[in-house]
Amino acid sequence: MELDLRQAIVQRVQGKENDELIDIIEGSIGAEEMALPGLGVLFEIIWKNSTEAARKKMVTVLHKQLPSGQA
Template sequence: MELDLRQAIIQRVQGKDEAELTDVIESSIGAEEMALPGLGVLFEMIWKDSTAAARKKMVSVLHKHVNPSKEA
């Protein structure tokens, strides 16, 4: 049975409690670029289960990070 990357990442985190999921995320942030697809899959799961307001907030935060103010 072949697993695609998305399925493999989901299987890696299934069964973990919230503290373990936090550790997976925090240890992946700023790590090697190999971790980025995993974070993308996790973000996709969060996005699909988010309200329109939560999505708008995430996009706003992202926009601020990719377009930093020149006033700082």
Template sequence: MELNLRQAIVQRVQGNSEDELAEVIESSIGGEEMALPGIGVLFEIIWQGSTAAARKKMANVLHKKLSEQSAVK
């Protein structure tokens, strides 16, 4: 059986509690770049499970934060 990266990441966190999932995310943010694909897969799951309103809000927050970072540089 061959696993792809998405499947491996999902299997690694499946069964984790909400607190454990939050810890996985928190520990990955600002960490090693190796964690970025995992965060991407988790974000993909969040995005797919979100309502249109929640997606719009996430995109708005991302846009705002990217704009702020551009202004600082």
């Protein structure tokens, strides 16, 4: 049975307690680029299951943290 990347990542985190999920996320942030697809899958799950207000807040936080691009 072949698993795609999304399924493999979801299986890795299924059944984890909140503290374990925090450890996985924090351990992936700033790690090698190999961790980025995993964070993307987790973000996709969060995004799909967030309210419109929560999505707007996430985008606002992201926007504030991105460089302005102005020199």
